[in-house]
Amino acid sequence: MSAAIDVLLAIGVAVELACCIGVLVMGDAYDKLHYLGPATIVGPVCIAAAVVVQQSLDQAGVKSLLTAGLLIVAGPVLTHATARAMSIRQRDGEPT
């Protein structure tokens, strides 16, 4: 069980850090936005799964699942809203 927790933690942390590097090195904001995707899906799911393996479905496990679910829903919403804001700024000639 400890090995499963370590593996899930390692995957979650690796995905989050890779996404941070992706946000840093990719060209413009449109390209950087893509890396919010795995950061809001894979990372939180792995971490929540690790918490559930550790605690089973007690209060901490349920809350971590709720948090992961919220992040999964929030990711695409934020991505679309940011992309749309940039598109409107470009159309209006504002700096992006």
Added chain:
Amino acid sequence: MNAWLVAAAALLVGLVPCLVVMVRGSIVEALVGLQMAGVLETVTLMVLAEGFHRAPFQDLALVLALLTLASGLVFARMLERWV
């Protein structure tokens, strides 16, 4: 020191690229960096809750996830026309 605290320390390192993007990038790139930082810190709080065996930190993570969503939408809406 346990695996959770090591994971939290590693996640905190991820704030550095987000900070660089926020400082050096354009205004929309800074928003992307801010949203990434918000998600990163939510996950960090989830991990710290287990590392310190403090279940209430999970409440903090849940609230931060909500605030990241709300604030990201407000900033994006403001950036459309008012900034």
Added chain:
Amino acid sequence: MVVWLLLVDTIDPEELAAGAVAAALAATVATTVHRRGYIRFQPRLRWLRHTPALLWNVLVDCRLLGVALWQRVVLRRPVTGTTVRVPFEHGGDTGRDGARRALVNFAISLTPNSYVIDIDPEAHSLLIHQLVADLPDRIPGLSADPAP
């Protein structure tokens, strides 16, 4: 009410009462918003059949983004996204069409390699950005309801 009980992890009478009050408040607000027609959202249950394909696309796209990151960081090759215009039947102002637009937008933006920038009602199209040029993500079968 269920979310409240999941969060407090107890069925003490005081917590049940507080949860009931919170649920009643939320239901009142939801009903008021629905009656005034501010948000029209009537999804079809059968649209859930696309969920397995969507989850698979998420995993495939995570791999695409990983490869793109490898190319950018290790191989030092430039990676530039592309914008694609995809035909999309906009539909009308009904709850069904509104739900379809929202869920298609959500589903495309959920997959990491692509997200919707804008929905053009006049051109009946979606403007999608992809980091790695690929077949446009489509959710098959979500077409506008026929006009009554």
